[in-house]
Amino acid sequence: MFIKGNFLYTPSRTELTIRENEYAHIEKGIITGFCKEVPQDNQEEVVDCGRDIIIPAFVDLHIHAPQYINRGLGFDEELLPWLEDYTFPAEKRFADPDFARRVYTAFVRRLKAEGTLCFSAFATIHKEATWQLMEIAEKEGLKAYIGKVNMDRNAPDYLLEDTDQSLADTEELILRCREEMQRVRFIATPRFVPSTTEKLMTGLGRLCEKYDLPVQSHLSENRNEVAWVRELHPDLPSYTAVYDAFGLLRPQQTIMAHAIYLSAEERRLLKSKGIYLAHCAQSNANLSSGIMPLRRNLEEGLTCSIASDVAAGHTPAMNKQIALTIEVSKLYALEHEKEKALTIGEGLYLATKGPGRFYGCTGSFEKGYAFDALVIHLEDIEGLERTPFEKLQQYIYDGDDRNIVARYVNGKRL
Ligand code: GUN
Ligand code: FE
Numbered sequence: 001m002f003i004k005g006n007f008l009y010t011p012s013r014t015e016l017t018i019r020e021n022e023y024a025h026i027e028k029g030i031i032t033g034f035c036k037e038v039p040q041d042n043q044e045e046v047v048d049c050g051r052d053i054i055i056p057a058f059v060d061l062h063i064h065a066p067q068y069i070n071r072g073l074g075f076d077e078e079l080l081p082w083l084e085d086y087t088f089p090a091e092k093r094f095a096d097p098d099f100a101r102r103v104y105t106a107f108v109r110r111l112k113a114e115g116t117l118c119f120s121a122f123a124t125i126h127k128e129a130t131w132q133l134m135e136i137a138e139k140e141g142l143k144a145y146i147g148k149v150n151m152d153r154n155a156p157d158y159l160l161e162d163t164d165q166s167l168a169d170t171e172e173l174i175l176r177c178r179e180e181m182q183r184v185r186f187i188a189t190p191r192f193v194p195s196t197t198e199k200l201m202t203g204l205g206r207l208c209e210k211y212d213l214p215v216q217s218h219l220s221e222n223r224n225e226v227a228w229v230r231e232l233h234p235d236l237p238s239y240t241a242v243y244d245a246f247g248l249l250r251p252q253q254t255i256m257a258h259a260i261y262l263s264a265e266e267r268r269l270l271k272s273k274g275i276y277l278a279h280c281a282q283s284n285a286n287l288s289s290g291i292m293p294l295r296r297n298l299e300e301g302l303t304c305s306i307a308s309d310v311a312a313g314h315t316p317a318m319n320k321q322i323a324l325t326i327e328v329s330k331l332y333a334l335e336h337e338k339e340k341a342l343t344i345g346e347g348l349y350l351a352t353k354g355p356g357r358f359y360g361c362t363g364s365f366e367k368g369y370a371f372d373a374l375v376i377h378l379e380d381i382e383g384l385e386r387t388p389f390e391k392l393q394q395y396i397y398d399g400d401d402r403n404i405v406a407r408y409v410n411g412k413r414l
Contacts, residue, residue: 001025001026001027001044001045001046001047001411002023002024002025002026002035002038002042002044002045002046002047003023003024003026003046003047003049003054003371004021004022004023004046004047004048004049005021005022005048005049005050005051005052005053005054005375006018006019006020006021006049006051006052006053006054006388006391007019007022007024007034007053007054007055007365008053008054008055008348008388008389008392009055009056009348009352009353009364009365009366010345010346010348010349010352010353010364011353011364011366012349012353013298013345013346013349013350013354014345014346015345016344016345016348016389017365018388018389019034020388021036022034022035022036023035023036023037023038023046024054024365024371026371026411028411029370029371029410029411029412030361030368030369030370030371030410030411031365031366031367031368031369031370031371032367033367034365049375049406051380051385052375052376052377052405053375053376053378053388053391053392053395054373054374054375054376055348055352055373055374055376055392056352056353056356056362056363056364056365056369056372056373056374057115057116057117057118057352057362057363057372057373057374057407057408057409058114058115058116058117058118058318058319058351058352058374059116059117059118059119059305059351059352059355059356059358059359059362059363060111060116060118060119060120060307060308060316060318060321060351060355061119061120061216061255061276061278061305061307061355061358062120062216062255062257062278062280062307062308062309063111063119063120063121063122063307063308063309063310063313063316064087064121064122064309064310064311064312065103065104065107065108065121065122065123065133065146066090066091066093066094066100066103066122066123066124066129067087067090067091067310067311067312068103068106068107068110068310068311068316069090069093069103069311070086070087070090070311071310071311071314071315072311072314073086073311074086074087075286075287075314077287078222078224078287078288078289079221079222079224079225079287079289079312080222080224080225080228082287082312084156086311087311088155088156088158088159090311091124091125091149091159092156092158092159094123094124094126094129095126095129095158096129097126097128097129097132100126100128100129100132100133101132101136104129104132104133104136105136107133108133108136108137108140108142109140110316111142111316112140112141112142112407112414113401113404114316114317114318114319114400114401114404115318115319115374115401115404115407116142116316116318117141117142117143117372117374117407117409117414118142118143118144118355118356118359118362118363118372119142119143119144119145120144120145120146120147120187120216120255120358121133121144121145121146121147122147122149122189122191122216123146123147123148123149123189124148124149124159125148125149125150125151125159125161125166126148127148127169127172127173130146130147130148130173131173131176133146134146134173134177134181134184137183137184138181138182138183138184140414141183141409141412141414142183142184142409143183143184143359143362143372143409144183144184144185145184145185145186145187145214145216145358145359146177146184146185146186146187147186147187147188147189147216148169148170148173148189149189149190149191150166150167150170150188150189150190150191150195150196150200150204151166151191151195151196152166152195152196152197152199152200153194153195153196153197153200154194154195155195163197163199163200163203166200166203167200167203167204167207170188170204170207171207173186174186174207174211174213178211183409185214186211186213187213187214187215187216187255188204188207188208188213188214188215188216188248189215189216189217190204190215190217190248191217191218192217192218192219192221192225193217193229193232193233193239193242193243194225194228194229194232198246201242201243201246201248202246202247204246204248205246205247205248206247208247208248208250209247213250213253214250214253214254214255214358215243215248215249215250215253215254215255216254216255216256216257217243217248217254217255217256217257218256218257218258219239219240219243219256219257219258219259220239220240220258220259220260220261220262220266221257221258221260221284221287221289221290222260222287222289222290223261223290226239226261229242237265238263238265238266239266240256240262240266240269240270241266241269243256244269249269249270249273249275250273251273251274252273252274253358254273254275254276255275255276255277255278255358256270256275256276256277256278257277257278257280257307257309258277258278258279258280258283258284258289258292258309259277259279259292259297260284260289260290260291260292261290267297267300267302270302271300271301271302274303275302275303276303276304276305276355276358277292277297277302277303277304277305278304278305278306278307278309278355279292279294279304279305279306279307279325279350280306280307280308280309280312280313281306281321281324281325281328281329282308282309282312282313282314282315282320282321282324282325283308283309283312283313285324285328286312286313286314287312291328291332292304293332293336293339294325294329294332294339294342295329295333295338295339295340295341295342296338296339298346303354304350304354305350305351305354305355306318306321306322306325306347306350306351306355307321307355308321317400317401318351319395319396319397319399319400321351322344322347322348322350322351322396323347323396323397325342325347325350326341326342326343326344326347329341329342344392344393344396347396348392348396352364356372370409370410370411371408371410371411372408372409372410373407373408374404374406374407374408375404375405375406375407375408376391376392376395376399376403376404376405377403377405378391378394378395378399378403
């Protein structure tokens with residue numbers, strides 16, 4: 001297949017490639033290259049997107065599927081009371097698989113509408129509901145990592161698991177997912193250190209080793225949370241060191257959300273293991289958590305991406321998350337000498353190719369990448385023709401799902 005249009009993508013954080021009026025050639029869902037004209041003897045389908053722009057589909061590495069029902073709620077509180085008062089009561093409802101199916105259908109369809117075609121999500125502790133989420137993501141055609149949450153301490157009774165049962169349920173889902181899913185993969189999901197005993201973390205570390213699993217969790221989001229972890233594990237040097245001690249910092253296979261308050265030693269450890277740090281600027285503002293020093297992290301060589309963290313982030317729309325991340329980076333740079341604001345190209349990279357590497361070859365239009373893409377239409381006004389780069393900026397700042405006129409996963413239109 002050939003698809004014609006104006007392509008924008010980021011081979012690296014500092015490189016924004018713009019191909020105007022070119023054809024991408026796609027074979028078995030994979031991009032083989034670009035050309036200015038189709039070969040004269042072409043027999044393949046040609047799709048013409050006219051003046052529309054085509055960008056890689058978004059990748060969101062940190063989102064809570066059950067919390068979709070709580071978007072925008074409870075932001076007068078900080079993290080720990082917000083969890084108790086809003087989040088845990090919402091997650092309790094996923095003991096009911098029928099309720100879960102309704103919410104997860106709305107959740108996955110919304111991600112699809114907004115152009116997030118690859119994601120990594122927390123479900124809840126509930127095995128049946130987690131399976132529903134996997135089935136729905138698979139059926140709707142998205143690429144996803146999905147994890148059953150593990151919690152066996154410091155939670156209300158209704159979300160507290162027996163440690164052995166938690167591990168048994170997890171293993172059952174790992175096996176079932178391997179058997180039945182194609183684009184959906186299982187990811188080990190200890191909620192965060194305060195929610196998981198040493199026994200549970202040890203068991204999860206072993207499962208990760210046995211099945212070569214990726215991991216996702218939360219790290220250093222809020223000052224009270226960090227102090228709590230220090231109290232719970234006085235013998236370990238840091239929050240990061242706790243995950244490491246239990247085999248939960250798996251090299252190049254681990255996502256840690258937030259990572260705001262890190263020591264030099266923690267930064268060194270996270271860098272050496274290639275841990276993916278999910279930067280959730282909107283969530284961090286909503287819960288008054290703090291601001292990650294993004295520029296400093298990037299320059300030190302830490303792997304960062306932009307993520308929504310719904311429902312602490314109030315919208316799953318990644319174009320809005322990019323805009324907000326850039327805005328926050330500008331305010332932060334005003335107050336911090338060594339910081340420098342994020343650019344549009346960097347913002348796009350941190351929501352496409354950067355996190356896309358976690359899943360595989362998605363998030364760019366280089367040769368060998370899956371054609372996972374969004375076709376974006378912005379109305380041209382007569383006498384005012386915007387360039388593709390201008391259209392990209394206007395879509396990021398003021399666009400929404402109505403501007404996305406086509407979505408592709410592995411070269412197939414959804
Ligand atoms: N830390 C532990 N659980 C959560 C959660 O659900 N959301 C956020 N933002 N932080 C957490
Ligand atoms: Fe989160």
